[in-house]
Amino acid sequence: MSDPHPLMTLQRWMQSVITNPRGISAGIDNAAARQWIDVASDDVEQVIGRSQKRTSIERLQVYGNAYFARLVECMREQFPALCETLGQELFDGFALDYLDKRPSTSYTLSRLADRFVPHLETTRPAAESAAPGWADFLIDLASFEWSVAQTFDAPGTEQSGVITPDDLAQVSPDDWPQTRLIAAPCLRLHAYRFPVNAYFSDFRAGRPLSIPPAAATWLALSRREYIVRRIPLDESEFLLLQSLLAGQSVGAAIEAAAEQSADFDAFARNLPHWFQRFAGEGFFTKLVKP
Amino acid sequence: MTAARLGHQNLGLGVGLRSVHFGHILQHWPAVDWFEIISENYIDTQGRPRYVLDQIAERYPLVMHGVSLSIGSTDPLDFEYLAKLKRLAGEIDARWISDHLCWTGVAGRNSHDLLPIPYNEESLAHVVARIKTVQEFLERPLVLEDPSSYVTFAASTMTEWEFLSAMANEADCGLLLDVNNVYVSGVNHDFDPAEYVRGVPHERIVQFHLAGHTNMGDYCIDTHDAAVIDPVWRLYQLAHELTGGASTLLEWDANIPPFDVMHAEVLKARGHITAQGGESPEPITTKSADAPAPHPLHFVTPEIE
Numbered sequence: 001m002s003d004p005h006p007l008m009t010l011q012r013w014m015q016s017v018i019t020n021p022r023g024i025s026a027g028i029d030n031a032a033a034r035q036w037i038d039v040a041s042d043d044v045e046q047v048i049g050r051s052q053k054r055t056s057i058e059r060l061q062v063y064g065n066a067y068f069a070r071l072v073e074c075m076r077e078q079f080p081a082l083c084e085t086l087g088q089e090l091f092d093g094f095a096l097d098y099l100d101k102r103p104s105t106s107y108t109l110s111r112l113a114d115r116f117v118p119h120l121e122t123t124r125p126a127a128e129s130a131a132p133g134w135a136d137f138l139i140d141l142a143s144f145e146w147s148v149a150q151t152f153d154a155p156g157t158e159q160s161g162v163i164t165p166d167d168l169a170q171v172s173p174d175d176w177p178q179t180r181l182i183a184a185p186c187l188r189l190h191a192y193r194f195p196v197n198a199y200f201s202d203f204r205a206g207r208p209l210s211i212p213p214a215a216a217t218w219l220a221l222s223r224r225e226y227i228v229r230r231i232p233l234d235e236s237e238f239l240l241l242q243s244l245l246a247g248q249s250v251g252a253a254i255e256a257a258a259e260q261s262a263d264f265d266a267f268a269r270n271l272p273h274w275f276q277r278f279a280g281e282g283f284f285t286k287l288v289k290p
Numbered sequence: 291m292t293a294a295r296l297g298h299q300n301l302g303l304g305v306g307l308r309s310v311h312f313g314h315i316l317q318h319w320p321a322v323d324w325f326e327i328i329s330e331n332y333i334d335t336q337g338r339p340r341y342v343l344d345q346i347a348e349r350y351p352l353v354m355h356g357v358s359l360s361i362g363s364t365d366p367l368d369f370e371y372l373a374k375l376k377r378l379a380g381e382i383d384a385r386w387i388s389d390h391l392c393w394t395g396v397a398g399r400n401s402h403d404l405l406p407i408p409y410n411e412e413s414l415a416h417v418v419a420r421i422k423t424v425q426e427f428l429e430r431p432l433v434l435e436d437p438s439s440y441v442t443f444a445a446s447t448m449t450e451w452e453f454l455s456a457m458a459n460e461a462d463c464g465l466l467l468d469v470n471n472v473y474v475s476g477v478n479h480d481f482d483p484a485e486y487v488r489g490v491p492h493e494r495i496v497q498f499h500l501a502g503h504t505n506m507g508d509y510c511i512d513t514h515d516a517a518v519i520d521p522v523w524r525l526y527q528l529a530h531e532l533t534g535g536a537s538t539l540l541e542w543d544a545n546i547p548p549f550d551v552m553h554a555e556v557l558k559a560r561g562h563i564t565a566q567g568g569e570s571p572e573p574i575t576t577k578s579a580d581a582p583a584p585h586p587l588h589f590v591t592p593e594i595e
């Protein structure tokens with residue numbers, strides 16, 4: 001019986017062949033391709049013509065090589081510090097495994113790596129102890145680099161403007177506890193198991209790299225004048241911002257963060273400075289008074 | 291009777307907008323006739339690429355050139371993607387929207403490559419129907435580019451230029467004739483590129499592409515990483531004579547040189563279309579086992595303080 005959809009069949013066959021990580025001949029002979037067109041690699045001229053100088057397999061190989069080479073190159077550009085840390089050969093292995101297991105389903109390359117961090121988490125080796133290990137560092141670093149890219153393309157405050165420290169100073173003490181602060185849409189908060197931000201600074205500066213000891217760190221990623229900014233936070237600042245971003249009023253956010261603070265006096269002493277700093281960094285776009 | 295270039299203006303000599311040149315353009319506002327953007331690099335970002343684009347749109351004509359339409363795929367059209375194309379085209383006053391006669395993936399996947407289709411009646415009917423749907427949605431004619439390709443199909447029953455002609459006439463769409471692609475495919479598939487250029491409907495050619503490629507000895511790869519070579523300039527000259535001229539754009543996507551070098555390369559077209567000739571480099575020939583990747587991808591790297 002003739003195939004009612006030969007173009008669809010041909011496309012599914014060709015995609016299966018050129019994306020097979022074991023190469024074109026293996027791809028043609030694989031059951032995944034033969035379910036669409038049952039031709040052996042020796043007989044592939046029945047599907048793909050040869051040229052005067054090149055065989056059908058050699059011609060298909062251009063697409064097979066390109067598929068992985070082009071996408072792995074994009075992954076290297078997306079995760080430059082991770083690539084430097086692993087070395088290109090090992091990084092390429094991680095990327096190839098990711099592309100094979102979770103191929104792109106988006107029209108845009110900016111989403112090519114959107115499942116890379118979950119993929120690393122799923123495929124990581126079992127932890128040897130309760131303490132964070134090198135695999136956790138690599139996952140933290142990948143997560144950081146992915147977040148940088150998201151912040152770069154996110155909606156920003158360049159056109160809308162931000163709340164300034166002076167704006168905060170004009171809120172009356174009576175209104176302050178019930179006031180809500182609306183966060184900049186590009187602001188993202190991150191808690192890491194390793195000092196990946198400092199590590200990334202070393203990478204950017206070309207300093208020698210070595211995986212640092214585990215140490216909990218907190219970071220805000222935001223953007224100003226279209227450039228991604230990295231703002232290190234301490235834990236209390238992180239907790240306070242986390243509550244504010246969740247929509248809590250200033251009073252409720254302070255209360256929630258204070259409850260988790262180990263040093264309440266220091267927390268109270270630093271509060272005014274923190275709010276001035278947050279506003280100075282352009283973390284908020286709007287004040288909503290009670 | 292179809293108007294020349296489907297009625298579109300000849301914009302002159304332009305270059306592809308690449309993020310490595312943002313700073314130069316914003317600082318110098320070079321005397322370029324027009325820019326072409328890679329649509330996918332701008333339809334989602336709300337960061338610096340879009341900010342730069344909006345400023346450029348105020349000063350230069352812009353054309354949107356996509357790589358993800360996948361007009362030849364048997365997967366359903368992506369209307370979310372099309373809606374984004376349409377919105378951006380309106381916002382930057384894009385003169386036209388182009389993509390490639392190809393498919394990029396099937397079964398929900400995207401290879402991010404420009405894959406060829408067999409040239410036969412089934413493919414023709416399929417592509418024509420999809421072009422009509424896209425044009426109706428975008429409310430403007432689509433302009434489709436001939437792909438560079440590395441395989442041919444036993445199922446093909448017509449030449450690529452016969453397919454393009456039938457497609458453009460039946461779907462009433464425009465063509466973007468990439469003369470470098472014609473040359474590359476001519477080498478790869480043993481046809482005469484001049485016959486190809488003579489065989490397409492000239493009144494439907496809205497735009498030309500020029501680029502460099504890599505000669506691998508027994509085939510060519512469309513690498514967009516070098517200057518245009520003489521045989522490609524001669525094809526361009528022929529195409530110019532047959533069409534009466536159309537907007538011409540240089541693509542350079544790997545080993546991208548400083549902006550002025552890239553601009554100077556496309557300006558050589560003036561010498562070629564006035565038959566004065568121009569200086570051209572020797573073809574890049576390599577026999578390396580590590581073949582370069584065709585059609586380099588356009589990934590915009592984030593800028594970090």
